[in-house]
Amino acid sequence: MSATAAPSGLTGPALELSEHPAARMLIGRHRLRWWEPTPWILAIAFYFAFPSYLGFGTDLLITILFALSLDLALGYAGILTLGHAAFFGAGAYTVGLLAFNGVWSEPITSLILAAVVAAVVGFASGLVLLRTTGLTLLMLTLCTMLLLEEGANMAHEYTGGFDGLPSLSIPPIFGIFEFNPLYPHTQYIYSLVVLFVGFLLVRALIYSPFGQSLTGIRENMLRMHAVGSPVRWRLVTCYTISAAIAGVAGGLWAQTNAYVNLTTLSLDRAATVFIILILGGYGRLYGAFVGAVAYMVLSHFLARVYPTAWQLGLGLLLVVIALFARNGILGISESLWRRIQTMRRPS
Amino acid sequence: MIFGVDVASILLGGLSAGMVLFIVSVGLSVTMGLMGFVNLAHGAFAMLGGYVIVLAMNRLGVGFVPALMLGFVVTAAVSFVFERLLYKRLYRAGELDQVLFTIGLVFVFIAGLTIIVGPETQPFTPPAALRGQVDLGFTQYRAYSIFLIVVGIVIVVGLWLGFERTRLGAQIRATVDNRRMAESLGINVDRLFSITFAFGSGMAALGGGLGAEFLGLDPQYALKYLVFFLIVVSVGGLGTVTGVFYASILIGVLDFVLKLYLPKGGTIFIFALTILLLLWRPQGLFKRTET
Numbered sequence: 001m002s003a004t005a006a007p008s009g010l011t012g013p014a015l016e017l018s019e020h021p022a023a024r025m026l027i028g029r030h031r032l033r034w035w036e037p038t039p040w041i042l043a044i045a046f047y048f049a050f051p052s053y054l055g056f057g058t059d060l061l062i063t064i065l066f067a068l069s070l071d072l073a074l075g076y077a078g079i080l081t082l083g084h085a086a087f088f089g090a091g092a093y094t095v096g097l098l099a100f101n102g103v104w105s106e107p108i109t110s111l112i113l114a115a116v117v118a119a120v121v122g123f124a125s126g127l128v129l130l131r132t133t134g135l136t137l138l139m140l141t142l143c144t145m146l147l148l149e150e151g152a153n154m155a156h157e158y159t160g161g162f163d164g165l166p167s168l169s170i171p172p173i174f175g176i177f178e179f180n181p182l183y184p185h186t187q188y189i190y191s192l193v194v195l196f197v198g199f200l201l202v203r204a205l206i207y208s209p210f211g212q213s214l215t216g217i218r219e220n221m222l223r224m225h226a227v228g229s230p231v232r233w234r235l236v237t238c239y240t241i242s243a244a245i246a247g248v249a250g251g252l253w254a255q256t257n258a259y260v261n262l263t264t265l266s267l268d269r270a271a272t273v274f275i276i277l278i279l280g281g282y283g284r285l286y287g288a289f290v291g292a293v294a295y296m297v298l299s300h301f302l303a304r305v306y307p308t309a310w311q312l313g314l315g316l317l318l319v320v321i322a323l324f325a326r327n328g329i330l331g332i333s334e335s336l337w338r339r340i341q342t343m344r345r346p347s
Numbered sequence: 348m349i350f351g352v353d354v355a356s357i358l359l360g361g362l363s364a365g366m367v368l369f370i371v372s373v374g375l376s377v378t379m380g381l382m383g384f385v386n387l388a389h390g391a392f393a394m395l396g397g398y399v400i401v402l403a404m405n406r407l408g409v410g411f412v413p414a415l416m417l418g419f420v421v422t423a424a425v426s427f428v429f430e431r432l433l434y435k436r437l438y439r440a441g442e443l444d445q446v447l448f449t450i451g452l453v454f455v456f457i458a459g460l461t462i463i464v465g466p467e468t469q470p471f472t473p474p475a476a477l478r479g480q481v482d483l484g485f486t487q488y489r490a491y492s493i494f495l496i497v498v499g500i501v502i503v504v505g506l507w508l509g510f511e512r513t514r515l516g517a518q519i520r521a522t523v524d525n526r527r528m529a530e531s532l533g534i535n536v537d538r539l540f541s542i543t544f545a546f547g548s549g550m551a552a553l554g555g556g557l558g559a560e561f562l563g564l565d566p567q568y569a570l571k572y573l574v575f576f577l578i579v580v581s582v583g584g585l586g587t588v589t590g591v592f593y594a595s596i597l598i599g600v601l602d603f604v605l606k607l608y609l610p611k612g613g614t615i616f617i618f619a620l621t622i623l624l625l626l627w628r629p630q631g632l633f634k635r636t637e638t
Contacts, residue, residue: 312462
């Protein structure tokens with residue numbers, strides 16, 4: 001193994017261990033970069049610039065949160081799942097059922113309950129499913145989601161079946177800020193705050209040693225086993241956290257739309273978030289943001305007017321991305337940026 | 348009433364559905380076993396073939412058998428071109444890119460057929476000779492279903508012989524078992540894959556046309572039944588003909604029974620069964636080699 005040869009920096013007397021370039025990179029990796037506040041500034045600017053599009057904006061923020069949760073499982077840990085809507089739906093139905101039956105509807109605690117229920121579903125399914133990989137795992141996650149969807153459909157006495165649970169009444173946040181379906185200012189700010197909290201959590205996770213071991217598992221599971229990493233527990237933990245965040249996104253969706261239906265559990269939703277993440281670039285934290293904005297803006301303005309042309313264009317785009325731009329929009333931008341920098345350097 | 352004549356008719360109905368599932372899915376199983384390529388666009392090729400067959404019959408007045416042959420040839424040719432131009436570039440890519448690529452292809456097929464042919468369901472009427480009932484001695488049953496079962500059996504036996512008794516079949520089996528070893532023995536895996544991919548898509552086309560009678564044929568076909576094709580392939584095991592056959596019959600009969608007795612949400616049992624079977628045997632029920 002080539003790793004046994006000591007890096008040149010370690011043998012030289014001048015360079016301390018902590019000043020080795022690799023060590024510096026590891027220490028500074030998690031630091032905030034200058035452009036990182038940009039999405040949040042844009043999100044706040046959107047609030048003032050497009051007050052008539054806040055409903056769309058709220059939807060966009062929720063989609064970002066959902067894609068972010070998928071990024072943790074799929075992008076970082078490499079868990080090939082096509083059934084992430086299972087957790088989105090679990091969260092949405094938790095909020096929906098509690099509010100519809102008048103049991104509990106306070107927004108913030110409801111979201112926490114949604115996270116707990118989704119986490120339990122994620123933990124239970126992860127415990128049995130994550131022993132498998134590849135196509136088998138893909139099929140198992142897919143079938144678990146379809147199972148839940150069919151279950152929700154069959155239990156229509158409680159879930160309303162295909163029609164879902166309409167007109168949930170959600171009380172104001174802190175008893176002050178009301179959800180107004182026509183002027184969704186509260187929904188937008190509320191979703192933005194929840195997304196921010198979720199983002200901070202994911203960001204802290206992926207730069208932690210835990211997150212690092214997830215990347216290791218994605219890159220080479222056999223070697224992580226060999227170095228003694230508790231691979232399966234790491235995967236189950238990651239899957240559970242990811243499920244909890246997806247559950248929060250689902251709960252938010254139910255609260256801001258004031259209804260729940262079967263689409264929250266559907267293959268359509270799972271495939272869409274999958275496409276969004278890979279479109280933006282998976283395993284790179286901001287891919288969820290870029291992909292969701294690109295997809296949602298295009299679909300919002302094209303899909304209603306020209307649904308067939310939109311589907312054709314989307315299909316072609318996915319084919320092109322898969323063939324020529326393996327790492328999505330962010331991947332293209334990064335390689336372009338690098339090319340510009342190497343062009344500058346020699347001069 | 349589950350006894351006597353009913354058992355026979357349920358079995359026959361389920362068998363005919365299972366045969367169609369088998370004809371569509373067998374190509375997917377073999378190509379996935381060969382290259383490990385997650386091909387979600389297989390249903391799209393079945394749909395394309397179904398459209399060629401049904402449109403040739405309805406609009407051009409082509410006979411049933413020539414239309415089936417035409418569907419096979421056209422779809423095999425189209426898929427061959429796709430494989431050489433596009434799929435080939437993604438063999439060494441990750442599963443994520445393969446999934447993204449093939450989902451994209453499905454969307455393109457759906458939108459393309461909607462634009463060119465239209466969003467409505469294409470009607471399929473079996474030829475006059477296959478309409479009505481046929482007397483089997485112990486029961487009367489729909490002639491077309493019996494025809495499907497016969498065709499299915501012929502195809503299973505043919506494929507099994509091809510798989511087990513020919514040189515090409517031996518090469519496929521060797522490659523499924525150990526691709527690198529097969530390559531180092533001088534088997535041209537690329538060429539092998541092109542041939543099986545085109546042939547498998549052609550089979551899917553036949554399945555799309557033959558099954559149009561009860562599966563229907565509209566642009567959403569490629570997505571609607573994809574889950575079933577994938578279930579059959581993953582339960583049967585990748586790269587096996589017999590495994591996919593047994594899994595198709597199992598799922599076909601089960602689905603038929605559930606639709607009959609539990610018309611609302613009976614598919615939940617199919618998903619549950621799939622999960623249990625895959626947890627028990629992650630490589631599929633009938634996978635020969637344990638690697």
